[in-house]
Amino acid sequence: MKTICFYFQVHQPFRLRRYRFFDIGARHNYFDDYANRTIMRKVADKCYLPTNQLFLDLIKEYGCKFKISYSISGTAIDQFEIYAPDVLDSFKRLAETGCVEFLAETYSHSLSSLKSREEFENQVALHGAKIKQHFNQTPTVFRNTELIYSDKIGEMVSEMGYKAILCEGAKHILGWKSPNYVYTNAINPKLKLLLKNFKLSDDIAFRFSNRAWDEWPLTTEKYVNWLNSIDSKEEIINLFMDYETFGEHQWEETGIFEFMRHLPRRVFSNSDFEFLTPSEAAEKHQPIAPMHVQHPISWADEERDLTAWLGNDLQDDAFDKLYAIREKIKLVNDENLIRDWKYLQTSDHFYYMCTKWFSDGDVHKYFNPYDTPYDAFINFMNILSDFMLRIDEEITRNDLKTLLPIEIKKMIIEYEQKIAELKNITESKTINKKIKPKAIKKKVLAKSTEKSKMVKIEKSGKTKSVKSKIADKNKQKKSINHKNLK
Amino acid sequence: MRILMFGWEFPPHITGGLGTACYGLVKGLAKNGVEVSFVVPKAYGDEDYNVARILSASDIEVNRDSLLIEDFWKRITMMEIGSNLIPYVSPEEFTKIVSQNLHDKTDIQHSIFRTHYQFSGKYGKDLMEEVSRYAVIASILASKNNFDIVHAHDWLTYPAGIAAKSVSGKPLVIHVHATEFDRSGENINQNVFDIERKGMMTADRVICVSNYTRNIVIHRYGINESKVFTVHNAVEFDKDFNQHEWHKSVPEKVVTFLGRVTFQKGPDYFVEAANRVLSKYKNVRFVMAGSGDMLNRMVRRVAELRISEKFHFTGFLKGDDVNRMFMQSDLYVMPSVSEPFGISPLEAMRANVPVIISKQSGVAEVLKHAIKVDFWDIDAMADAIHGIIHYDALSRFFRRMGQEEVLHLKWENAALQVKEIYNSFNA
Numbered sequence: 001m002k003t004i005c006f007y008f009q010v011h012q013p014f015r016l017r018r019y020r021f022f023d024i025g026a027r028h029n030y031f032d033d034y035a036n037r038t039i040m041r042k043v044a045d046k047c048y049l050p051t052n053q054l055f056l057d058l059i060k061e062y063g064c065k066f067k068i069s070y071s072i073s074g075t076a077i078d079q080f081e082i083y084a085p086d087v088l089d090s091f092k093r094l095a096e097t098g099c100v101e102f103l104a105e106t107y108s109h110s111l112s113s114l115k116s117r118e119e120f121e122n123q124v125a126l127h128g129a130k131i132k133q134h135f136n137q138t139p140t141v142f143r144n145t146e147l148i149y150s151d152k153i154g155e156m157v158s159e160m161g162y163k164a165i166l167c168e169g170a171k172h173i174l175g176w177k178s179p180n181y182v183y184t185n186a187i188n189p190k191l192k193l194l195l196k197n198f199k200l201s202d203d204i205a206f207r208f209s210n211r212a213w214d215e216w217p218l219t220t221e222k223y224v225n226w227l228n229s230i231d232s233k234e235e236i237i238n239l240f241m242d243y244e245t246f247g248e249h250q251w252e253e254t255g256i257f258e259f260m261r262h263l264p265r266r267v268f269s270n271s272d273f274e275f276l277t278p279s280e281a282a283e284k285h286q287p288i289a290p291m292h293v294q295h296p297i298s299w300a301d302e303e304r305d306l307t308a309w310l311g312n313d314l315q316d317d318a319f320d321k322l323y324a325i326r327e328k329i330k331l332v333n334d335e336n337l338i339r340d341w342k343y344l345q346t347s348d349h350f351y352y353m354c355t356k357w358f359s360d361g362d363v364h365k366y367f368n369p370y371d372t373p374y375d376a377f378i379n380f381m382n383i384l385s386d387f388m389l390r391i392d393e394e395i396t397r398n399d400l401k402t403l404l405p406i407e408i409k410k411m412i413i414e415y416e417q418k419i420a421e422l423k424n425i426t427e428s429k430t431i432n433k434k435i436k437p438k439a440i441k442k443k444v445l446a447k448s449t450e451k452s453k454m455v456k457i458e459k460s461g462k463t464k465s466v467k468s469k470i471a472d473k474n475k476q477k478k479s480i481n482h483k484n485l486k
Numbered sequence: 487m488r489i490l491m492f493g494w495e496f497p498p499h500i501t502g503g504l505g506t507a508c509y510g511l512v513k514g515l516a517k518n519g520v521e522v523s524f525v526v527p528k529a530y531g532d533e534d535y536n537v538a539r540i541l542s543a544s545d546i547e548v549n550r551d552s553l554l555i556e557d558f559w560k561r562i563t564m565m566e567i568g569s570n571l572i573p574y575v576s577p578e579e580f581t582k583i584v585s586q587n588l589h590d591k592t593d594i595q596h597s598i599f600r601t602h603y604q605f606s607g608k609y610g611k612d613l614m615e616e617v618s619r620y621a622v623i624a625s626i627l628a629s630k631n632n633f634d635i636v637h638a639h640d641w642l643t644y645p646a647g648i649a650a651k652s653v654s655g656k657p658l659v660i661h662v663h664a665t666e667f668d669r670s671g672e673n674i675n676q677n678v679f680d681i682e683r684k685g686m687m688t689a690d691r692v693i694c695v696s697n698y699t700r701n702i703v704i705h706r707y708g709i710n711e712s713k714v715f716t717v718h719n720a721v722e723f724d725k726d727f728n729q730h731e732w733h734k735s736v737p738e739k740v741v742t743f744l745g746r747v748t749f750q751k752g753p754d755y756f757v758e759a760a761n762r763v764l765s766k767y768k769n770v771r772f773v774m775a776g777s778g779d780m781l782n783r784m785v786r787r788v789a790e791l792r793i794s795e796k797f798h799f800t801g802f803l804k805g806d807d808v809n810r811m812f813m814q815s816d817l818y819v820m821p822s823v824s825e826p827f828g829i830s831p832l833e834a835m836r837a838n839v840p841v842i843i844s845k846q847s848g849v850a851e852v853l854k855h856a857i858k859v860d861f862w863d864i865d866a867m868a869d870a871i872h873g874i875i876h877y878d879a880l881s882r883f884f885r886r887m888g889q890e891e892v893l894h895l896k897w898e899n900a901a902l903q904v905k906e907i908y909n910s911f912n913a
Contacts, residue, residue: 313786384795
């Protein structure tokens with residue numbers, strides 16, 4: 001039997017409020033509560049609630065013959081908790097059916113996989129804990145932010161214990177190959193790759209209501225025919241899309257809900273397909289080949305690359321500046337700072353800075369709170385500047401500066417220099433012994449030994465304190481990790 | 487002595503420095519016993535409110551010297567003209583701004599005028615029509631009112647001045663606050679240049695706001711230097727200037743650029759100088775306050791230089807926010823490529839902020855206690871910025887002396903010079 005694997009991305013960023021230069025150092029609330037609440041409520045009413053209900057109905061009707069999967073970002077869950085507990089409840093009910101799988105991702109839907117493994121792992125762990133808390137599942141399949149994937153990311157994810165990962169079936173990567181098989185990571189073949197069939201996914205997600213499309217209107221009959229028309233050897237169709245497709249990108253009036261309501265029946269009666277979750281699909285199907293992805297791909301835009309988030313100067317500068325403070329963040333315990341750090345990493349902030357207006361402008365403008373990428377950049381940098389000030393304050397307040405890796409390195413270099421100096425003194429002493437006349441020699445000897453004694457005492461005292469500080473730091477690091485895991 | 491004066495804006499309804507300058511000059515003239523009828527075109531139809539605001543602003547000042555103010559208001563008659571003139575807007579922009587209702591206006595007036603002046607109408611026809619309608623009304627005013635001298639401020643009112651002169655036969659004084667070369671560099675709008683030149687040629691006296699501008703008028707417009715005079719602008723400060731106390735909220739020194747982000751203000755040199763300073767000295771932030779057609783390019787450049795966590799943009803600032811920006815600032819930089827006068831450094835100095843100004847500005851001629859650099863000399867600019875923010879004694883000195891210096895630049899004195907020019911017609 002062939003497989004249909006449905007996966008939906010559920011994500012909401014914490015949008016930033018208009019934050020001006022004058023606010024730097026004066027105000028520290030960065031998030032636009034009003035916009036976040038109204039958008040969440042709007043999407044909840046148009047999409048999350050009715051679509052969840054639809055899937056609940058379908059599962060009630062067909063039992064676990066019908067299966068779907070979600071990855072819900074941590075920021076979206078946080079927003080459910082604050083603004084839409086009813087949505088959270090309905091996702092919980094879906095989880096209770098046992099026919100719904102929740103995937104792992106980074107907590108804040110971030111781009112950390114491209115920057116820092118440590119941060120990445122930390123965020124994935126946080127997200128996993130959140131999923132466990134609400135849905136009582138421990139994810140085994142990974143879905144990186146916007147399906148960003150490369151060999152290196154795959155290797156990292158596999159080492160973190162995940163058995164499969166979702167990716168884009170990008171044409172420029174696949175070439176003549178078909179996305180309708182399971183592949184493996186090129187470095188670690190243990191990690192299986194489920195590739196999005198972008199043609200069949202986008203038929204629903206993007207083209208469904210497009211009247212200029214020659215296949216409009218899309219019926220379940222037509223769609224199942226397309227499913228049936230794939231090569232007889234091909235095994236799996238991965239339909240990955242934004243959850244907002246239902247009711248938000250495609251309005252209810254387009255018939256998208258009716259389409260989805262009738263699709264399973266049509267699949268069961270007229271095809272050889274079954275519905276599986278990603279982990280089941282990865283289990284069931286044998287991978288046919290490794291897939292090489294040297295440079296990161298994503299599911300965004302025509303290019304299927306990272307240029308929606310990174311690449312122009314605005315994005316790169318903001319991104320580098322944000323992650324430059326990571327070492328400092330590790331020393332900080334303040335809850336508010338750690339929360340802001342998480343929310344600032346959300347990829348959407350960089351998406352808003354994208355200057356590729358022309359081909360994908362429509363999608364980029366969707367829910368974009370800024371008039372121009374420049375506005376987005378200025379606002380983000382103002383906030384980041386304030387955040388950096390707060391971090392520095394926190395570090396000086398708790399006297400943590402000496403624990404920064406740079407400071408420790410500096411100290412090491414300093415002491416190495418001192419040691420070298422001392423060595424010079426002792427060496428010059430031996431030279432003096434040979435050349436200088438006796439009287440002077442005695443004097444010098446007395447002086448230098450005195451000096452070196454003093455310095456030695458000083459040195460040993462300081463090195464000790466450095467060691468103890470490093471030990472403290474390690475302790476603290478552990479406690480941070482521990483806390484975050486909680 | 488009665489003056490018929492043409493301007494195009496009057497505080498508080500202003501978009502640039504011109505309205506402020508006119509206000510200061512008119513007020514100074516009043517103090518010197520000159521009676522002024524100030525004509526402003528109606529901009530958006532909220533001018534009634536505008537007038538009310540002027541009155542209420544003067545109410546505040548009554549306590550200080552009510553006698554003078556009363557005299558002042560007796561001598562000034564505000565007249566309004568139904569017109570859509572928008573100052574500091576190029577003809578191209580103007581066509582975008584002004585809506586359809588412009589075409590509802592009577593055609594008779596402009597057709598009379600057009601046959602007289604024959605504008606090509608190629609560039610921003612609508613703005614030129616406004617200018618001509620203003621001139622037609624000016625001629626009507628000139629025929630109905632009694633006055634001794636016509637005085638017109640900047641190119642949009644020159645045709646009005648010329649019309650008033652030709653109707654009344656009274657001498658015309660033209661006041662050059664900026665030339666087309668300041669606004670557009672070498673890519674001048676020929677229509678605007680022609681109007682300016684015609685105004686200057688027709689005028690009996692040309693007043694320039696600086697020697698820098700006087701040179702342009704003489705050499706670029708070919709005006710006989712014997713009738714071109716320099717009267718430097720002054721600066722008038724509200725009494726309640728320090729009413730609001732904003733505290734600096736960032737620990738670093740703040741260096742500010744405040745003005746339109748356009749080529750003639752030299753924002754790009756500011757960014758490059760900032761980069762040089764930041765490469766050596768970390769305890770500083772740079773702020774670019776204002777907007778304009780070069781803003782996006784500046785944002786990109788700042789990101790490209792990777793200095794964006796220390797270089798901020800505020801967008802266009804108005805009202806209190808300008809003072810608030812000065813309160814946050816430790817240094818003000820005006821790197822203008824071409825600046826006929828430049829009043830904002832004076833405002834900065836008044837707010838206790840030391841200034842660096844470009845040598846290519848009129849204000850450089852009157853200020854002693856400011857560092858002057860060539861706008862293109864990024865190294866000198868960076869060096870001066872570093873010097874002032876790093877050496878406290880230097881900035882203290884500039885603050886103290888600057889405040890004093892700027893308080894001595896009074897409109898009363900400038901107005902006296904203008905009055906002397908008026909008087910020269912009797913001699």
